[in-house]
Amino acid sequence: MKISSSERRNHRALGDIGYFYDSLRGFGAQLLENNKKEACAGVARPPPPPVADGVFSVTERVGQMIISAKTKPEEDIEMSSEREVKKDKEEDSNSGKKSRAFTSVLTARSKAACGVTNKPKVEIVDIDAGDVGNDLAAVEYVEDIYNFYKEVENESRHHHYMNTQHQPEIKKRMRKVLVDWLMDVHSKFDLSLETLYLTINIIDRFLAVKPVPKRVLQLVGVSAMLIASKYEEIWAPQVNEFVFLSDRAYTHEQILGMEKIKLGTLEWNLTVPTPFVFLVRFIKASIPDMMLENMAHFLCELGMMHYVTLVKYCPSMVAASAVFAARCTLNKSPVWNETLKLHTGYSQEQLRDCARLLVKFHSTVGNGKHKVVHRIYSDPQRGAVAILPPAKSLLLKGCTSI
Secondary structure (H helix, E strand, C coil), rough: CCEECHHHHHHCCCEEEEEHHHHHHHHHHHHHHHHHHHHHCCCCCCCCCCCCCCCCCHHHHHHHHHHHHHCCCCCCEEEHHHHHHHHHHHHHHHHHCCCCHHHHHHHHHHHHHCCCCCCCCCCCCCCHHHHHHHHHCCCCHHHHHHHHHHHHHHHHHHCCCCCCCCCCCHHHHHHHHHHHHHHHHHHCCCHHHHHHHHHHHCCCCCCCCCCCCCHHHHHHHHHHHHHHHHHCCCCCCCHHHHHCCCCCCHHHHHHHHHHHHHHHHCCCCCCCHHHHHHHHHHHHHHHHHHHHHHHHHHHHHHHHHHHHHHHHHCCCHHHHHHHHHHHHHHCCCCCCCCHHHHCCCCCCCEEEEEEEHHHHHHHHHHCCCCHHHHCCCCCCCCHHHCCCCCCHHHHHHCCCCC
């Protein structure tokens, strides 16, 4: 029985014509090449043995099959028997699927064996697509800029300096009180967040290399905010304003003198990647709403108040953990995706410990004495994110000790 080419799609062929054609063509070419070599060498070949009528020799059969395959690619295919055709038709009708060619089966099995599978591509959102026309966004260079930040962020990190011979008088509680007060001053002056983060960075870097008695710790904080304001703000507060806010604990000359000492100690190196630098980028990668943005800023500023967070973790990890913890707190789904993983460089497993710390701070911030951050982010204009319940999904798995 013969099956036409139009019916061939619904039946399983006995073999792949292309495979046999290539094999036979190679075999025929080898025979012709051998004949040419023997002719050039003068070797006489004996005549082929006679064959019975209706029987082809090997060479004739090969030649006929090659010519047939070349000239009649659409010729009908002989099936083994009518019973097999009927069986194949019944199987195809029961399965409701088209038969697969033998080559496609082998290809699929080879890919599976080599680990190559046709997995669906994960969509990565182009977070800079909307800023192509904005020159200030620097879309052409933004990836290179953040790659550079990631490379140099550890150079501007301070080492552990609390409770050591290098800094015997300064305690964690004192630093927390100072940062809480500076956040209040920052809020009164209505300064930018860049100024606040740079202020904390300057304080920690200075304390890590210069012994300071506790009586001048506030002076260190005031002069650090003065330096950061001059660096980041268009209109920086005047020295006399800091004298007034510090309740005249320090004079104009003392503040400027500490400023000079601090700049010399830090070698005027003020261009450093703080957690805020990374936080802005990571929030953008999260495709945020206002609640998520405020929550991420709230958690990151909580982390700045606690010495242990900034000592143990690099700035990019603190920023990424704040975004991760914010998404967990607001029950965003998914809590982490490939776009965030690409731009932050961290998986959610890498961020979990730092995020737990931030959520722990969130759960206790309203109960302590230092409530400036809690008060600022309890404002309805900031979404009142501070009064939202912390992320239970992170707290229930245990928290690292503070």
